[in-house]
Amino acid sequence: MTKPHNISYNWIKRNEISRCNLCLKRDKLTWDHIPPKDGGVQSKVIIESLFSNRTGKQTSEGQIESQNGFKIRSICKKYNNTWLGKYYDPTLNEFARHVSNILQSKLLRPEVLEIPTKPNRLIRAVIGHLVASKIKYDRCTSDHLFRRCFFDMDSPILEDVNVFFWIHPHSETIIIRDTVMPRRRGDFLQNMLCHVLKYYPVGFLVTTADSYEGLSSLTKFRNSEPDEINSLRISIKNRRPSDWPERVDNGNFVMGGYALSRSTIAKPKTTKQ
Ligand SMILES: [Zn+2]
Numbered sequence: 001m002t003k004p005h006n007i008s009y010n011w012i013k014r015n016e017i018s019r020c021n022l023c024l025k026r027d028k029l030t031w032d033h034i035p036p037k038d039g040g041v042q043s044k045v046i047i048e049s050l051f052s053n054r055t056g057k058q059t060s061e062g063q064i065e066s067q068n069g070f071k072i073r074s075i076c077k078k079y080n081n082t083w084l085g086k087y088y089d090p091t092l093n094e095f096a097r098h099v100s101n102i103l104q105s106k107l108l109r110p111e112v113l114e115i116p117t118k119p120n121r122l123i124r125a126v127i128g129h130l131v132a133s134k135i136k137y138d139r140c141t142s143d144h145l146f147r148r149c150f151f152d153m154d155s156p157i158l159e160d161v162n163v164f165f166w167i168h169p170h171s172e173t174i175i176i177r178d179t180v181m182p183r184r185r186g187d188f189l190q191n192m193l194c195h196v197l198k199y200y201p202v203g204f205l206v207t208t209a210d211s212y213e214g215l216s217s218l219t220k221f222r223n224s225e226p227d228e229i230n231s232l233r234i235s236i237k238n239r240r241p242s243d244w245p246e247r248v249d250n251g252n253f254v255m256g257g258y259a260l261s262r263s264t265i266a267k268p269k270t271t272k273q
Pocket of ligand 1: 020021022023024025027075076077078079
């Protein structure tokens with residue numbers, strides 16, 4: 001990656017009438033927000049290519065500004081407002097708020113939090129936003145599997161879909177799709193296909209691997225009923241840097257195609273910028 005990835009509004013804004021990433025029908029498209037509405041602070045952000053950001057090649061021409069957090073116009077109103085907005089996002093938002101409240105509390109915190117939630121809906125919220133996060137609708141295998149999981153909350157999450165989570169106490173929102181990384185850091189013989197969605201205060205990794213770096217699994221509840229409540233254990237002691245797990249170092253690489261090249265970071269806009 002030697003050239004900066006200049007981005008413009010077509011990075012996040014598809015034609016108003018186009019094919020919906022979720023239901024694949026042509027319709028009027030609406031904005032998907034990450035974090036979802038009511039799920040976090042939707043402040044002024046600067047959006048740019050993750051690769052330009054990480055290689056230090058970002059330019060002001062390669063950045064776009066959003067008044068209300070990261071957003072992308074990619075899904076129809078029905079699936080935005082009803083499926084994500086009513087069925088799944090309330091669970092994701094409540095989970096994020098719960099973690100955030102504990103992190104910001106001045107009271108003594110345990111090293112491992114136990115957060116009650118509905119894993120069935122939480123998993124589908126994460127998957128839905130990952131599908132929505134592509135500027136081009138995609139019929140690739142991952143998106144096909146994700147759509148099958150998304151639309152059928154009465155069936156278990158498919159075996160090839162594993163979701164892990166960790167504390168992301170950083171202000172950057174980062175979305176990475178369709179990348180290959182080593183299954184274990186430092187071991188380049190076995191790799192995994194994965195996707196990352198992270199924003200304050202939680203990160204999610206969706207992958208073909210059945211474990212990753214000791215992270216807590218969300219899909220151990222893959223058979224749970226839509227309204228079944230389980231406690232998720234999440235360590236606040238082992239904090240990861242903002243660029244984890246995708247950081248390229250002696251033990252890790254990232255490899256991918258178009259979707260990876262469109263990976264995005266949104267940072268709060270400060271008065272200096
Ligand atoms: Zn749709």
